[in-house]
Amino acid sequence: MSVIVEHLTRQFTQGGTPAVSDVSFQAPSGAITTLLGPSGAGKSTLLRIIAGLELPDAGRVLIEGVDCTNMPVQQRGIGVVFQSYALFKHMTVRKNLAFGLETRRLPRAEVEARVDEMLKLVQLEELGERYPGQLSGGQRQRVAFARALAIRPKLLLLDEPFGALDSRVRVELREWLQSLHERTGVTTLLVTHDQEEALEISQHVVVLSEGRVAQEGPPEEIYDRPATPFVASFVGGTSVLRGQVQSGRARVGSLVVEAPQSAREGETVQAFVRPHDIKLVKPAQGAEEPTASLVKRLKPVGGYVKVLLKLPTGESMAVEVPRSEFDNLGVVEGDLVHADVRMAKVFVGDYVI
Template sequence: MSVVVEHLTKQFTQGGTPAVSDVSFHAPSGAITTLLGPSGAGKSTLLRLIAGLELPDSGRVSIAGVDCTHVPVQQRGIGVVFQSYALFKHMTVRQNLAFGLETRKLPKREIEARVDEMLQLVQLEELGGRYPGQLSGGQRQRVAFARALAIRPQLLLLDEPFGALDSRVRVELREWLQSLHERTGVTTLLVTHDQEEALEISQHVVVLSDGRVAQAGPPEDIYDRPATPFVASFVGGTSVLRGRVHSGRAEVGTLVVEAPQSAQEGEAVHAFIRPHDVKLVKPAQGQEGPTASRVERLKPVGGYVKVLLKLPTGESVSVEVPRAEFDNLGVVEGDSVHADVRMAKVFLGDYSI
């Protein structure tokens, strides 16, 4: 059951900037598709348009090949999970799960069986008699998932579902969601600004910027082959260096990287360099040379060390070095090092951050 969005536009104020502008993409059937982007990119508005909670100014939404643009939300066959859980505080877990089924006038025996099935699916069989206030944040979010799935939706929409949880619980629920998806196979659209979350659990990613699609494709394409400077800067925590093409190579700062094949001699370029794509080498005493960089700052973070390099040109580059590799390197703040760029994404023209 796929979702096709065609030229969708939504403007909330007359004459203002559209929250969603001419957005088109295809969410594959049975996959998790993530809408990824910074705050204000239009992710949640787009999800609400797909859900039928907002009506577009133009464009259309098709679910399973059926034009649902003007179909009421109750008739779209979707389940929605919000960051706020939206559970009824005065109802037990079982009553929350049964609510949507009761409004559909299903037989009581069928409702009981479905609630039991959902409790088992989200591994909360022993907590059916508790109220939301007696559950942890992670447990409440699993109840929200179960309630959305209880109606057997053909499409599951998730709006920042892990945003209110601490980092440890977020990681646990990401793994749980992957397992849940493998068991249910329901087509899922997830909204998040967390790129690690998007890259880890998605089969398809749509990157949004200022209400438009910047790039859409498999996670590995988004990360390894960013199509625009925005995608390259947003995904991966890159440093940006400017330079020019010389003898078929891009010279940026004091570093040299591959230039685009279409680049002309002397043409301006800008390179996006990810922290883990730089290898540091400590030169021998007296062998620093004019291209050596200075270690401005060191910060151990778990299993790696964040290093801020100052190039001879005055530009800065952020580097992440595995802890064991850094210990073998034997450098301290103020030392000189040589930086070797393993990989960079280079675009033609000037770039303004």
């Protein structure tokens, strides 16, 4: 069951910048499609339009080939999970799960069987008689998922569902969501600003910037082949270095990287370098090193060390070095190192990111 969005535009203030502007994309059937972007990119507005909670000023939404743009929410066959859980505090878990089924006037035996099925699906069989206030954040979010799935939706919409949880629970629920999706196969749209989350659990990613689609495609394509400077800077935590094309290569300060084939001699370029795509080498002792970079700051973080370099040009560059590799390197703050770029994405022009 695919979702097709065609030229959606939504503007909240007359004469202001649209929250969503001429957005088009297709969410593949049976896949998790993530709407990824910074705050204010239009992700939640877009999801609310697809859900029927907002009406667009232009464009349309097709669900399973049916134009649902002006269709009431309850007729769209959609389940929605919000960051805030939106559970009924005065109802037990079982009553929360039964609510949507009872409003559809299903027989009681069918409701009870479906509630049992959902409790088993989200692994909360023993907690059916508890109230939301007696559950952990992760358990409440699983109840919210179960309630959305109880009505057998054609489409599941998730609006920052893990945003209110701590990092450990968030990682656990990401893994749980992938397993849940494998069991249900429900076409899912997920809104998040967390690029790691998007790359880990999605089969399709739509990157949004200022209400427009910057790029869409499989997560590997988004990460490995960013189409614009914005995507290159947003996905992967890159450093941005400026330079020029010289002899067919992009020279950015003391570094030399591949230039785009279309680049002309002398053109300005920007190289987007991810922190793990840089290898540090310690210069030979006593050697003159005009092209070496200064180690300004070191910060061990788990299995790697964050290194902040000051390049000869005065620009800063962030590097992430595995702990074992860093220990063998033997450098401290104030030392000089060579920074060898393994890979960079280079764009012609001077962009403001």
